[in-house]
Amino acid sequence: MKKFLLFIGTFILLYVLTVICLRVIWIELFPQILTKNVIDKNIHTIVIGASNGETSWNDSIIVGTKNLAQSGRTYMSNLTTLRYAVEYNECSIDTVIVCAGMPSFLYYTKDIIGKYERLISDEKTSLLSYEAFFNCHKDEGLYWKALLTQNPLLKTSRIPAGRFVKLERDKLGDPRAYESINKRLLEFGGKNGFTEEYIREHCRLQIMGLRMIHDYCERNNIVLILYNSPIYKIPDMVSDRGYKDFIHSEFGDSILIANYADYQFPDTSYYGDLEHVNCKGANLLSNDINNNGLNLQYSINYCK
Amino acid sequence: MLFTTLEFLIFFLIVFIAYWFICGKNVKIQNVLLLLASYVFYGIAEWRMLPLLIVTTIVFYWLGLQISKNLDNKKADYYKVCGVVLGVGTLLYFKYFNFFIQSFADLFNAIGLQTNLHTFNIIMPLGVSYFTFKLISYVIEVNRTKMEACKDFVAFANYVSFFPTIMSGPIDRPNGFLQQLSLKRNFKYSLGMEGFQQILWGLFKKVVIADNLAIYVNDIWTNYQTASSSSFIVAMVFYLFQLYADFSGYSDMAIGIAKLMGFKVTPNFHYPFFTTNIAEFWRRWHMSLTSWVTDYVFTPLNIKFRDYGKWGIFGAILINMVIIGLWHGANWTYAVFGVYQALLYIPLIVSGRMNKRQKIKISRMGLPGVGDMIRMVCVFLLFAFGTVIIRANDVPHAWDMVCSMFTNRLFVMPKGTSFWNIFFIICLLCVEWVQRDKEFPMQFSEILYNSKKGLILIVDMILCFFILTLGNTGANSFIYFQF
Numbered sequence: 001m002k003k004f005l006l007f008i009g010t011f012i013l014l015y016v017l018t019v020i021c022l023r024v025i026w027i028e029l030f031p032q033i034l035t036k037n038v039i040d041k042n043i044h045t046i047v048i049g050a051s052n053g054e055t056s057w058n059d060s061i062i063v064g065t066k067n068l069a070q071s072g073r074t075y076m077s078n079l080t081t082l083r084y085a086v087e088y089n090e091c092s093i094d095t096v097i098v099c100a101g102m103p104s105f106l107y108y109t110k111d112i113i114g115k116y117e118r119l120i121s122d123e124k125t126s127l128l129s130y131e132a133f134f135n136c137h138k139d140e141g142l143y144w145k146a147l148l149t150q151n152p153l154l155k156t157s158r159i160p161a162g163r164f165v166k167l168e169r170d171k172l173g174d175p176r177a178y179e180s181i182n183k184r185l186l187e188f189g190g191k192n193g194f195t196e197e198y199i200r201e202h203c204r205l206q207i208m209g210l211r212m213i214h215d216y217c218e219r220n221n222i223v224l225i226l227y228n229s230p231i232y233k234i235p236d237m238v239s240d241r242g243y244k245d246f247i248h249s250e251f252g253d254s255i256l257i258a259n260y261a262d263y264q265f266p267d268t269s270y271y272g273d274l275e276h277v278n279c280k281g282a283n284l285l286s287n288d289i290n291n292n293g294l295n296l297q298y299s300i301n302y303c304k
Numbered sequence: 305m306l307f308t309t310l311e312f313l314i315f316f317l318i319v320f321i322a323y324w325f326i327c328g329k330n331v332k333i334q335n336v337l338l339l340l341a342s343y344v345f346y347g348i349a350e351w352r353m354l355p356l357l358i359v360t361t362i363v364f365y366w367l368g369l370q371i372s373k374n375l376d377n378k379k380a381d382y383y384k385v386c387g388v389v390l391g392v393g394t395l396l397y398f399k400y401f402n403f404f405i406q407s408f409a410d411l412f413n414a415i416g417l418q419t420n421l422h423t424f425n426i427i428m429p430l431g432v433s434y435f436t437f438k439l440i441s442y443v444i445e446v447n448r449t450k451m452e453a454c455k456d457f458v459a460f461a462n463y464v465s466f467f468p469t470i471m472s473g474p475i476d477r478p479n480g481f482l483q484q485l486s487l488k489r490n491f492k493y494s495l496g497m498e499g500f501q502q503i504l505w506g507l508f509k510k511v512v513i514a515d516n517l518a519i520y521v522n523d524i525w526t527n528y529q530t531a532s533s534s535s536f537i538v539a540m541v542f543y544l545f546q547l548y549a550d551f552s553g554y555s556d557m558a559i560g561i562a563k564l565m566g567f568k569v570t571p572n573f574h575y576p577f578f579t580t581n582i583a584e585f586w587r588r589w590h591m592s593l594t595s596w597v598t599d600y601v602f603t604p605l606n607i608k609f610r611d612y613g614k615w616g617i618f619g620a621i622l623i624n625m626v627i628i629g630l631w632h633g634a635n636w637t638y639a640v641f642g643v644y645q646a647l648l649y650i651p652l653i654v655s656g657r658m659n660k661r662q663k664i665k666i667s668r669m670g671l672p673g674v675g676d677m678i679r680m681v682c683v684f685l686l687f688a689f690g691t692v693i694i695r696a697n698d699v700p701h702a703w704d705m706v707c708s709m710f711t712n713r714l715f716v717m718p719k720g721t722s723f724w725n726i727f728f729i730i731c732l733l734c735v736e737w738v739q740r741d742k743e744f745p746m747q748f749s750e751i752l753y754n755s756k757k758g759l760i761l762i763v764d765m766i767l768c769f770f771i772l773t774l775g776n777t778g779a780n781s782f783i784y785f786q787f
């Protein structure tokens with residue numbers, strides 16, 4: 001029995017050492033190496049968020065900014081991007097622009113924990129795959145809780161995180177059918193639309209992610225701006241009031257807002273679809289921002 | 305509580321420590337602890353059926369004693385028949401009652417008669433197919449005087465409900481297992497090491513191979529109507545590998561756990577893919593079930609039908625295979641699967657090679673000859689084709705699935721799969737081929753266990769690395785639990 005226990009003991013020790021080594025290599029070392037100095041030294045402002053930011057902010061026009069937003073991203077993975085951008089690059093980032101607004105905030109949020117869990121458990125992951133290096137959400141309690149309950153130890157997922165995407169998307173064409181987005185919003189929001197209560201109930205991870213980004217910026221003396229990209233048309237039956245209520249009660253007047261949701265383009269050809277501007281729209285908007293600066297407010301025209 | 309979960313690891317550690325360090329000196333106390341652990345294990349999984357398990361154990365224990373007392377008169381046969389009827393009846397009621405009711409209702413409806421038959425909400429006890437077969441074999445063996453009736457209730461109850469094997473086998477025979485329960489058990493280093501290796505190998509097969517293949521297989525089989533025929537055939541091949549890795553993985557873990565407790569359990573698989581005919585395949589696939597059905601169904605029937613020559617043999621095989629098929633589940637698809645398997649025996653029966661043991665010619669490179677290789681692939685594909693039938697919801701669905709395999713989209717590129725799936729299938733086949741004379745591929749000699757611990761540790765760490773990084777550890781249930 002002694003011999004056997006000695007073998008098992010050695011095995012467990014080696015196992016633990018291997019796990020620690022893998023964690024160090026994959027979670028600490030590789031992300032640092034691979035994200036180091038990706039951003040130019042003259043960049044002071046980064047844009048993070050989902051597709052709304054990805055398609056509307058042309059960082060080759062707006063001087064001193066880098067667009068790191070990516071389609072389908074949630075705030076949790078945006079936090080990772082932010083951390084790597086700030087911590088592993090020599091540039092000094094003083095402003096972070098986070099795509100917010102109702103569409104980018106809400107479309108990914110219903111059953112967001114389920115979405116993460118599905119990604120974690122269904123997607124077969126490989127620690128050897130490139131993107132897995134970036135799944136290092138080590139300081140997001142709820143995310144790790146979800147992660148650990150599904151996948152103990154080193155399990156990672158293919159949630160794209162930290163991939164630095166330059167805005168190049170050019171989605172020309174007519175806006176998609178108004179009904180389809182209405183239907184989609186109905187599916188998410190239900191009959192009562194997106195009330196503040198609805199958001200608080202269904203978007204816990206998103207709220208936590210946004211709050212973490214806010215706190216991170218505060219700790220590092222970085223100015224945080226919530227940026228609403230232009231939207232062709234908000235469906236009549238779904239008001240974004242819930243979102244406004246939520247932002248106001250969550251952050252009060254302490255957060256800067258750059259609200260371009262109702263930005264006036266000459267015609268509809270500047271949109272890729274109802275929610276996104278295309279390359280033409282992005283260029284027009286970016287030139288406007290570059291020339292005139294961001295139109296900042298301390299609340300989203302809030303009037304209760 | 306699956307073997308692959310943390311809960312089971314904690315449960316097993318507690319039992320292991322108590323079993324060897326607290327109760328290690330007294331075999332009776334060890335047996336009591338083992339029984340308690342088994343009932344706790346079963347109770348956690350399905351507490352409502354624990355009384356059934358205990359009651360049937362008591363009844364069969366009593367029947368065994370009665371048979372033993374009355375061996376010199378006809379009463380022994382009467383008690384044996386009672387036991388068999390009770391065992392089969394339990395299985396029929398819990399597993400097949402609704403199936404029969406539904407089948408009768410369908411039949412009456414088909415001939416235009418209105419029936420008022422209703423199905424019941426019957427909960428199928430976990431492992432019922434396994435423990436009833438153990439109980440039946442016990443009364444038969446006692447009646448055949450191949451063993452004495454067990455006079456130690458705790459030992460007998462342990463035989464029925466031994467926690468590593470209660471859920472999905474292997475279906476142990478009473479003779480060997482009850483004997484082990486009566487002997488003093490000392491922890492043997494080599495047996496413990498073997499058990500540990502076997503658990504790790506089983507875990508690797510389950511979480512790395514089976515559960516990863518399941519993703520591709522489930523995707524294609526759920527959407528078979530839109531998937532190309534070529535993708536469907538790939539899914540069919542993968543499914544057989546999945547089935548094998550899943551069930552043999554479970555069996556390896558069960559046998560390995562039993563070895564850590566000092567028991568040797570009947571093996572369930574012996575490299576079935578390296579067989580050149582279907583009879584040999586079945587001799588190596590779910591061995592504990594096939595040998596059970598061979599001993600208690602096929603052999604008596606074969607003797608009974610011997611006057612009918614080759615037709616008699618076929619008849620015995622047909623009944624044998626339909627029983628094996630239906631054992632897997634209450635659905636006509638399983639019966640059709642049985643008939644299909646029996647049909648595959650026809651060339652062997654006609655050529656008189658039924659009982660001929662295969663001899664594979666090995667080339668100088670250590671690989672099987674081309675002829676044998678082709679035969680192996682044929683046997684594999686024929687068996688894999690049969691799995692399409694059992695995977696279907698019903699017979700028309702099975703037919704629909706079979707038809708979708710032969711469309712004009714047979715020669716299009718199949719849907720891509722992960723590199724790792726192919727890699728691990730090849731690894732599995734290579735390792736099994738090289739180690740095919742061993743009980744399981746990670747079995748080493750006693751000398752190696754003592755002198756090359758470093759090498760064994762490296763092998764274990766490699767397995768662990770793959771389990772950790774590529775294993776689908778989402779606590780997926782074992783396929784054979786449903787049977």
